[in-house]
Amino acid sequence: MTVKAWIVVGVELLLSAMLVYILLGEVNKQSARADKAASLAQQRQDTINDMQVRQRDVAALDAKFTGELADAKFTIEKLHDDVAAGRKRLQLNARCPSSDKTPGTPGVDDAGTARLTDAAQRDYFTLRERIEISNKQLNGLQQYIREQCQNY
Template sequence: MSWLPLLKKLAPALAFLVALGAAFAGGWLVNGWRIGEDIAQYRQELAESAAQKIEAAQERAQKRRAEVEALDARYTEELSNAQAEIDRLSDDVAAGRRRLRLQAECPGVSSAPGSAGVDDAGGPRLTDAAERDYWRLRERIGTVTQQLTALQEYVRTQCRATR
């Protein structure tokens, strides 16, 4: 049996199949290169987009930190000024340059017209402990007012700004 005549008959078909296989393999290879380039381009675009978003987020965060620091400095200064004013008023009252006026009653002294009173009685006055408590209360009211104002400004400018 001779394979040669059969091989001669099948040679064009085999050559066609080999050429078709080579073309298919070449197409597969070229398509793989193209897909690889598309993937690389997509990765690069994705990385650039992520970098831009990160940079924008960092800029927003830095801007917000600066705004918060400015608010903090402003209200810290206002709180310090309020404390200095309270200290000045307290010192003025203690030195007698100012008077602390309160509505008060003197127990045992009649306020009816024509009734006798004590001629040498002085005006009503707070005790030393009550005066210290008064100034401490004034100081704390000033502190809380400044803190509340600062927090309201923070909520108005920072918390609501992110919505």
């Protein structure tokens, strides 16, 4: 082989080496892009999984306190029905108004027992129900804050 042939072979080898170097660099760039895309996809999937877990937890919490609220309402309605039917009585600290008897004259009034007016009795049950609703809502919100907000 002549010197000229050796130079041509050397130039061809040099060009081939440069081409291989350029191609390897491009492969590394594409590999880095693929790794970055895979990492981003994994982060997004982790976020989705976390959101699904939180949604399930919140749904369970909601179901728990909705059930407790329904139970409380049922108990109040049952008590109301029992009072209305005379099976139970509301105990009050009340006094019967004194009659026009003169002081010091012992006797028993002919009036019935002390009791609430119908409006006061309705208001009692309404207030009791609202107190239960408020307590259940407050307990549910406090548990939501403890379990969901403070853990993340």
